Amino acid sequence: GFRLAALPVAPRYGRMLLDAVAASEGSEEDIVGHACAIVAALSVGNLTSWESVAGGAETEVRDGESELVRAQREAHRRLLEAQAKEAPRWSLLRDDVEGLLWIMGGYSWAVHTSDESAEAFCQANRLNSRQxxxxxxxxxxxxxxxxxxxxxxxAGVRLELPLRLKPPSTAQSLKLRTCVxxxxxxxxxxxxPELGPHAYICADLGPERPVYIHTSSNVYRRRPRPAVLVFNEIISTTKACMRDCVGVDPVMLARxxxxxxxxxxxxxxxxxxPAPRYLKEQDSVMAFCSPAYQPLAYKLPTIEISVPSDVIFRYKVFAKALLEGQVVPGLPPxxxxxxxxPSIVLHAPTNPRVQAVVGPLWATKVGSRAELLQRWAADRRFLLEGLLKWLP
Incomplete structure (x- = not known):
């Protein structure tokens, strides 16, 4: 909180910067400079003065269509083709973060050369020079x-000031996308799709009102469009449109x-x-789950994770592995x-034998072999009574 308050940007942008610093510590893939560029571009906004023409290029003849309508469609198709040829380079990138990085990086080198070069860069790439x-x-x-x-x-993060950005590597791009x-x-x-072609829903407008990608966004020109994305703001004209969009891999949200x-x-x-399991080599409890994005009740892909220490399920699986002899050699004898x-540990929480083993593990947060040995070093009789209830 104190770090966020010290930054002269909105809290969400400050979070991006702090995450970038954390991701760069002790890493050769530094992204702090790139994160500063993204945050600055998003904070100022309206850097570009070019956007796609909405619609698609349909040229087939339709039954009952008048010559005037057909001519209008043909003119629209030619306009789209001409626009594609004249499109600035940043508009051909995958999403708006990559486009903003290209713009900020190119301008940083151009302005380092001369003011005339910076102005020429803006004119050539359809940019608003003041912004x-x-x-x-x-x-x-x-x-x-x-x-x-x-x-x-x-912290091992080196910034060469003034910043002159170079294109990010694949690893840097992935880290930046995570921060954004x-x-x-x-x-x-x-x-x-139930609300219409290319329609999305978001928590700001609710699940009943569609929102669309703004024509100025690089994601608008991408095919196929991402199933999940994040955006900076919503503007309303004839319909609600999202600006500064970035496609998101749902697996990343699940992780x-x-x-x-x-x-x-x-x-x-x-x-x-698939059944949960204890991995002896990693000394961890793994299980599959289906996470969800709660504001939209959107189910994310099923993934396998290390069960958190604040979930009792972790200690049930660990107790089962302990009784099966996977944790400590010679136990049980x-x-x-x-x-x-041992499988009843997962399905019979009220069983006295299950409670006698899972209860102490859960109460003391012992869910790994290392934690168990550490606990035994302090209390040699830990879990003895519970284990004896399983032996004849």
């Missing part, structure tokens, strides 16, 4: 502020739900099939016949 100049200044201010306030040098998604986690839109640090992403129930099958 991009303001965004460039903000980018440099943010980089300088982060370096001073957060001691980036001590983190800042826009409350601005998730999901495709909803974020597994981290348990976002209340908008819920894990949901753990699945019985070799050749011993248990009084019940």
């Amino acid at each position: 991009i100049s303001e965004a460039h200044s903000l980018m440099q201010q943010l980089a300088s502020l982060l370096e001073r306030r957060l001691a980036l040098g001590a 998604t983190s800042g826009f986690i409350d601005h998730v839109a999901v495709s909803c 974020r739900a597994g981290a348990g640090d976002c209340p908008m992403l819920q894990l949901g129930e753990f699945l019985p099939v 070799t050749g011993a016949r248990l009084l019940a099958q």
Whole structure:
């Protein structure tokens, strides 16, 4: 909170910057400079003065169509073809984050050469020179502020000021996309064909009102369009449209739900099939679950995660593995016949034998072999009474 308050940008943009700093610590793939460029561009806005013409190029002859309508469609098709040939380079990139990075990076090198080069860059790429100049200044201010306030040098993050950005690598692009998604986690839109072609729904407008991608967005020109995206803002003309859009892999959101640090992403129930398991080599409990984006009740892809320590299911699976002899060699004793099958640990929570083992594990948060050995070092009789109830 104190770090966010120290940054002269909106909290969601500040979150992007702080996540970028965290992702860059101890890594050769530094993204702090790129994050400053994205945040500056989003904060200022309206950097471009070019957008697609809405609609599609349909040239087939339709029954009963007048010559005038046919001529209008043909003229529209030619306009689209001419526009595609003249489209600036940033508009051909995958989404708006990549486009903004290209714009900010190119301008940073152009303005370093001369003011005339910067103006020529803006004219050649259909950019608003006043807005991009303001965004460039903000980018440099943010980089300088982060370096001073957060001691980036001590964290192993080096910024060469003034910033002159180079194209991000694949790894850097992935990290940046994660940071942007983190800042826009409350601005998730999901495709909803039931409300119309290319329609989406978002939490801001509710599940009944469609929202569309603005024609100025790079995502508008992408085919196929992403099923899930995040956006910066919604503007209303004849219909609600999203600007500054970034396609999001639903699997990334599902993994974020597994981290348990976002209340908008819920894990949901753990699945019985595929069965949960204890991995001896990793000393962790793994299980499959189907997370959801809670504001829209949108089901995310099923993934396997390490069960969090604040979920009792973790200790049930660990207790089952302990009784099956997967955790500690010689426990249960070799050749011993248990009084019940260990599998009942997952399905009979009220069974006295189950409670005798799972209860102490849950109460002391012992869900791994390392934690169990540490607990035994402090209390040699830990779990003894519960285990004896399983032996004849």
